[in-house]
Amino acid sequence: MVQSVKQKTIKNEVTLKGVGLHTGQEVTMTFKPAPVNNGFTFVRVDLEGHPIIEADANYVVNTQRGTNLEKNAVKIQTSEHVLAACIGCDVDNIIIELNASEPPIMDGSSKYFVEALEQAEVVEQEAERKVYVVKEVISYTDEATGSEILVMPCETYQVTAMVDFGTKVLGTQNATMKNISEFKKEIADARTFSFLHELESLLNNGLIKGGDLNNAIVYVDKEISTETMENLRTAFGKDNISVKPNGILDNLTLHYPNEAARHKLLDVVGDLALVGTRIQGKVIANKPGHFVNTQFAKKLAKIIKIEQRNQVPCYDLNQEPLMDIHKIMAMLPHRPPFLLVDKIFELTEQHVVGLKNVTMNEPFFVGHFPNAPVMPGVLIVEAMAQTGGILVLSTVPDPENYLTYFMKIDNVKFKHKVLPGDTLIFKCDLISPIRRGICHMQANAYANGKLVAEAELMAQIAKKN
Structure with missing residues (x-):
């Protein structure tokens, strides 16, 4: 836990x-x-x-x-x-x-x-x-x-x-x-540390230009030639360099064995x-x-x-919702047949969870593959946006006086078909804090225990004229 x-x-x-x-x-x-x-x-x-x-x-x-x-x-x-x-x-x-x-x-x-x-x-x-x-x-x-x-x-x-x-x-x-x-x-x-053979290679290739014997432990794993000793003295600006009994170059003391x-x-x-x-x-x-x-x-x-x-959110769909359709309509300007959210189960400063029951009576099934009904992907995105609209409108004292407009939709993916009889759950999480009425959120839609759609949505609320 x-x-x-x-x-x-x-x-x-x-x-x-x-x-x-x-x-x-x-x-x-x-x-x-x-x-x-x-x-x-x-x-x-x-x-x-x-x-x-x-x-x-x-x-x-x-x-x-x-x-x-x-x-x-x-x-x-x-x-x-x-x-x-x-x-x-x-x-x-x-x-x-x-x-x-x-x-x-x-x-x-x-x-x-x-x-x-x-x-x-x-x-x-x-x-x-x-x-x-x-x-x-x-x-x-x-x-x-x-x-x-x-x-x-x-x-x-x-x-x-x-x-x-x-x-x-x-x-x-x-x-x-x-x-x-x-x-x-x-x-x-x-x-950090290095072995002498690595140090020679690094110096020869013009690397570790900022190195000195105070910011790297050097383990001496080979005999040091006079030429190498001279190169090390020059590289580190030292008058003298020696190997201590514990095999470490110069006078660095280990903090731990x-x-x-x-x-x-x-x-x-x-x-x-x-x-x-x-x-x-x-x-x-x-x-x-x-x-x-x-x-x-x-x-x-x-x-x-x-x-x-x-990760599909688990909710008791029989529990009393935080907002029923009447409370949703009091906040959102949308109306049937374009109101696509039936219930709100959770609402915090950071996220919102909503639900839609998809039935064969939906008006869009009349023309959208009537013999093989599939909920249009754009309407799933719209339903996620309406759920997110509840989140952003909850930040103003008079939501009934505002409208919500899309600013941007990114990274939309549709994973599975949504059919009549499915129950859609929408979860929208803020990507960044709401500022000046602008809401940037990650929206996911789930049905039948699977992720069916996802998108990054950006919307802005504006006062009605």
């Missing part, structure tokens, strides 16, 4: 400055409050029009040395540490403004982002948080590497990361987070933020990496979308 929890954002803006790990660019990043159902969105304020890139697994284009997003040729690089901090601070909605493609690397962990979000003060919002409750094991395996990630039913969101690097200096490690409340103290300060596994866990949390929905389940990641993490996120997001779309 999911406990009802309100969505959260931050109260104040907060800004951090630093350099991007791979680009070496100076970057300013600002966390800003966001409205309900916004999720995590990146904004490139250095580009014309300030393009927005949502933190969505479908925008992942590259997972080499980080999780990189791209939408309409606009890029966000190395997004995972920032997103992990947002999840770890229990934030649902936030705008992340950047004046470059890559967030600042800081010390290679999520620590400074967590501190900034706490400084900005996390606050509750009106809408309820949407949580996907895992009911069966869902998994993804990368055959090439043997990496596997799965999620199983659990009462909370838990993550276990198991890593095996096959080297003497860094072998098998595990890390577990049993509740997201542990993130700040146990996971957030675990820094299993800091590498904790950082991999941090990456899993950040990458799974791209699912777009909070998860109630236990994630087990064996040899995780950005590729397998994000492929799993895409798979999970798709499963969640299908389940949510096909």
Whole structure:
């Protein structure tokens, strides 16, 4: 059972400055409050029009040395540490403004982002948080590497990361987070790491321009030649570089013996933020990496979308309705034969649920395939819109003095036929808050235990002349 929890954002803006790990660019990043159902969105304020890139697994284009997003040729690089901090601070909605493609690397962990979000003060919002409750094991395996990630039913969101690097200096490690409340103290300060052989390749290819020995742990897994030592001194601007007895380059001290596994866990949390929905389940990641993490996120997001779309609301159709036909007619300007809603069962600030009994006596069956009657799809959309009209008209004290007009219809899909004898249930949920009488909603129609139609509707109410 999911406990009802309100969505959260931050109260104040907060800004951090630093350099991007791979680009070496100076970057300013600002966390800003966001409205309900916004999720995590990146904004490139250095580009014309300030393009927005949502933190969505479908925008992942590259997972080499980080999780990189791209939408309409606009890029966000190395997004995972920032997103992990947002999840770890229990934030649902936030705008992340950047004046470059890559967030600042800081010390290679999520620590400074967590501190900034706490400084900005996390606050509750009106809408309820949407949580996907895992009911069966869902998994993804990368055959090439043997990496596997799965999620199983659990009462909370838990993550276990198991890593095996096959080297003497860094072998098998595990890390577990049993509740997201542990993130700040146990996971957030675990820094990114690299092996010496990877570091040489990255330097030779002009990457990690913003790296220094304070924002990445470097494990020395091979003998260091004099030439390599000189290149490292030059790259990091150090007079001297040495290898400590624990096999770590220079003077960095580990925060934890299993800091590498904790950082991999941090990456899993950040990458799974791209699912777009909070998860109630236990994630087990064996040899995780950005590729397998994000492929799993895409798979999970798709499963969640299908389940949510096909989730038929259950209502006792014999119960006393919230609004009968008389109350509906007192609010809506429509009249028979064009009034297509018979009852309203639920009405909140965020959604409305209505019903229509489809009978053979409907006037449209006279001309619409009279020998094989099917309810016209456009009238199903109209019926959903009328149900949504109840939602938007409920925001004014005198609904009888208003009319409702369509502004836009998007992503209309018809799944199944609606026939005489069917009972249609309509559910309309706000996509964004109602402003200036404009209502943007996701509308679904169900019959016979199935989703029969769906659409994004935008309408506006206006006073009668």
